[in-house]
Amino acid sequence: xxxxxxxxxxxxxxxxxxxxxxxxxxxxxxxxxxxxxxxxxxxxxxxxxxxxxxxxxxxxxxxxxxxxxxxxxxxxxxxxxxxxxxxxxxxxxxxxxxxxxxxxxxxxxxxxxxxxxxxxxxxxxxxxxxxxxxxxxxxxxxxxxxxxxxxxxxxxxxxxxxxxxxxxxxxxxxxxxxxxxxxxxxxxxxxxxxxxxxxxxxxxxxxxxxxxxxxxxxxxxxxxxxxxxxxxxxxxxxxxxxxxxxxxxxxxxxxxxxxxxxxxxxxxxxxxxxxxxxxxxxxxxxxxxxxxxxxxxxxxxxxxxxxxxxxxxxxxxxxxxxxxxxxxxxxxxxxxxxxxxxxxxxxxxxxxxxxxxxxxxxxxxxxxxxxxxxxxxxxxxxxxxxxxxxxxxxxxxxxxxxxxxxxxxxxxxxxxxxxxxxxxxxxxxxxxxxxxxxxxxxxxxxxxxxxxxxxxxx
Numbered sequence: 001x002x003x004x005x006x007x008x009x010x011x012x013x014x015x016x017x018x019x020x021x022x023x024x025x026x027x028x029x030x031x032x033x034x035x036x037x038x039x040x041x042x043x044x045x046x047x048x049x050x051x052x053x054x055x056x057x058x059x060x061x062x063x064x065x066x067x068x069x070x071x072x073x074x075x076x077x078x079x080x081x082x083x084x085x086x087x088x089x090x091x092x093x094x095x096x097x098x099x100x101x102x103x104x105x106x107x108x109x110x111x112x113x114x115x116x117x118x119x120x121x122x123x124x125x126x127x128x129x130x131x132x133x134x135x136x137x138x139x140x141x142x143x144x145x146x147x148x149x150x151x152x153x154x155x156x157x158x159x160x161x162x163x164x165x166x167x168x169x170x171x172x173x174x175x176x177x178x179x180x181x182x183x184x185x186x187x188x189x190x191x192x193x194x195x196x197x198x199x200x201x202x203x204x205x206x207x208x209x210x211x212x213x214x215x216x217x218x219x220x221x222x223x224x225x226x227x228x229x230x231x232x233x234x235x236x237x238x239x240x241x242x243x244x245x246x247x248x249x250x251x252x253x254x255x256x257x258x259x260x261x262x263x264x265x266x267x268x269x270x271x272x273x274x275x276x277x278x279x280x281x282x283x284x285x286x287x288x289x290x291x292x293x294x295x296x297x298x299x300x301x302x303x304x305x306x307x308x309x310x311x312x313x314x315x316x317x318x319x320x321x322x323x324x325x326x327x328x329x330x331x332x333x334x335x336x337x338x339x340x341x342x343x344x345x346x347x348x349x350x351x352x353x354x355x356x357x358x359x360x361x362x363x364x365x366x367x368x369x370x371x372x373x374x375x376x377x378x379x380x381x382x383x384x385x386x387x388x389x390x391x392x393x394x395x396x397x398x399x400x401x402x403x404x405x406x407x408x409x410x411x412x413x414x415x416x417x418x419x420x421x422x423x424x425x426x427x428x429x430x431x432x433x434x435x436x437x438x439x440x441x442x443x444x445x446x447x448x449x450x451x452x453x454x455x456x457x458x
Contacts, residue, residue, distance in 0.1 A: 001054060001074035003117040004094065005288075009109040011066040017106050022060050022067055025106040030055045030073055033098050066109065082125045087295050088256050090116075095286040115288040126298040130263040133270035135302040136342040137366050140272060143244040144181050144214040149397045151360070152303075152344070152368040154182035154218075154274075155386065158376035161188075165195040169203050172217050174383040175375060176210040179390035183207065184218035184248050186372065187276040192219055197231065201238045208242035216243055218274060221258075222250040228258055229265045240269045249301070251277035251292065256299045263300035274370075275301040276348070297343045303368050305346045308333050310362055312355055312435045325448040327362060327440055334363045335456065346370045353388050354422050354434040360396035361410055361437040364453030369393065377427045388425060391418055404454040409442035411452075 010017055010025060017025070034053040054074030060067045075093075080086030099111040135143070144152060155175045157168065172183040185192075192200060200219055207217035219235065221228050232247060239245035249258045255275060262273060280292045293306050310330040337345045347359055348370040356369070371389055378385030395418055399411035413419060413436050422434045441452055 002077055002080065002090065002119060002122070003056075004073040004075065005070075005114045005116070006073055006099075006111065007068070007070045007114065008099070008111040009063075009066040010060070010069055010106045011109065012106050014065050016062045016065065016067050019060075021104060021106055022069060023058075025104040025108075026058055026069065026071055027055060028103045029098075029100055029108075030071075032100070033073060033075060033093075034079065077119050077122050080122065082122060083129055085257070086122075087126065087299065091256075091283065091287060091292075091295070095283060112285045113288050113291075116291050118294075123298065130260050130298065130300040131342070133263050133266035134300045134342070135270070135272050137338065137344045138341065140244075140302060140344050140368075141366070143272065144216075146181075146214075146365075149365050149401060151365040151393065151397075152182070153180045153390065153393065154184060154346075154368060154370045155180050155375050156184055156186040156348070156370050156372040158186065158372045160186045165199060165203075168194075169206075171382055172203065172207055173210060174381075175386040176207055176215040176217075178383060178386040179213065179394075180386055181214060182216050182218055182246055182274075184246070184274060184370075185220035187220070187248075187250050187278060188222075192221075192223075197234065201234065204235065204239045204245075205242055208239060214243055216246040216272075218246040218248050220248045220250065222248070222252065222254070225254065225257055225261045229261050232262050232271060233265065236269055236271050245269070245271045246274065247271050248274045248276075251275045251296045251301070251304070252279060255279075256295055259296060259299035259301055272302050273300060274303040274346075274368075276305050277307065280307050301343050303344045303346060305348045305370070306333055306337060309347050309349060309351075310359060312358070315350060324440070324450065328448050328450040331362055331450050331453075331456070334367060338364075338366045344368050348372075352427065353385075353392050353425065356389060356392045357396045357399070357411070357414055358435045358437050358440055360393060361400060361452045362440065362450065364400075364457070365397070373427070379426065388421060392422065400452070400454060403452070404458065409452070409455070410437040410440070413438070 010022055012021055030053045056072045056074065058069070058071035060069040080090050094113060100108055102108065140152065146152060157171060175183050204217050207215055221231055223231065235247055236245045249255060259273065259275065262271065275296050277293045277296055283292050289307065293304055296304055308330055310327050334345050337343065344366070346368040347363065350373065351359065351371055352374045374389050375385040376382055378388065392414065395414050403411040414422065414434065419434055440450065442449065
């Protein structure tokens with residue numbers, strides 16, 4: 001059974017329903033999820049009801065003019081064959097009209113799915129079908145020949161729309177030349193139409209040869225599936241002799257199907273596929289805040305943003321809160337994915353150079369740092385922004401190793417000269433001033449103060 005953890009508010013004529021009304025309403029909702037009717041089938045059809053949903057752990061309590069209800073909805077895994085779009089069907093079902101607006105006189109309000117438990121067999125089937133040709137954290141690091149302690153560094157090309165092919169080429173080569181590993185066409189960027197595919201393949205080869213470190217240009221192949229498979233195959237066959245072929249697939253409406261198609265069609269070498277879960281927040285109330293990212297990973301995404309990255313004071317895009325409890329929660333989320341070994345989680349979404357040292361101390365090297373504004377918004381040039389980010393992360397790696405050897409709670413601050421570069425670098429509408437690791441770690445009197453990545457793993 002696939003177990004869906006549900007909460008809702010039930011009301012009847014503006015009042016708290018009776019216990020019997022609540023029970024009847026929930027049972028009918030559960031029955032309709034599979035059987036497709038809000039009433040009992042006649043006797044001659046009942047033998048056909050071979051698969052049924054299950055109700056468990058249901059409870060409720062009054063709260064003002066409604067009842068707060070919680071229950072677990074069990075869905076037969078047989079309804080969701082992975083190889084025939086089963087994961088997509090599950091999302092469609094839960095995001096559609098499975099939960100009613102009214103049943104048995106009870107109005108259903110604020111229905112929310114907190115999480116979904118997929119059975120081991122279904123997960124194993126997805127892994128076998130779509131992750132057999134995918135990549136884990138270890139193999140991605142090996143493909144880019146990353147030294148111990150050094151993270152994967154990528155630039156999500158900005159501006160997202162508008163640049164010509166020639167401008168994209170120059171930005172790509174400039175950034176890769178500073179020490180970045182990947183330059184990718186950003187989420188929602190379909191710039192491939194700006195030039196023939198042959199030109200992009202030439203850029204892919206040119207980008208792979210920037211060296212001396214391993215480098216790659218990643219197109220965004222969020223295109224219709226028949227076209228996608230051919231383009232992905234051409235990208236892999238052309239780029240493989242020069243380095244790791246990397247491509248991006250947006251985690252939007254076609255995200256699961258696109259990823260599964262790439263993996264199912266893979267013959268021989270398979271691309272490293274990055275994905276940004278575009279619909280994660282929009283689907284969170286229907287399938288839970290983590291499920292969309294999990295399904296993208298099960299479908300073959302190798303590098304993905306899990307949501308809930310650590311944030312810092314004065315950010316314009318706060319996510320979980322710039323405090324000890326938020327930092328600890330974020331570290332646990334990243335640790336879960338790193339411990340499993342796949343996919344490689346990313347840091348993304350509004351990071352600036354002054355944050356990178358503290359971020360590295362918190363989540364470490366087995367995370368991909370996908371930066372956009374930190375590079376593009378530098379007041380002098382994109383290349384200068386990339387050079388500053390590389391310098392900060394290189395220093396963070398050395399300082400973390402030094403602190404780990406000494407048994408310290410956290411690393412000391414950046415060297416004075418580099419710290420001055422960060423502090424003097426004023427971005428147009430942001431405050432990327434340096435945020436010291438000492439603001440996060442070893443804070444006396446705080447129960448939720450996190451540990452650095454090397455103390456958590458050492």
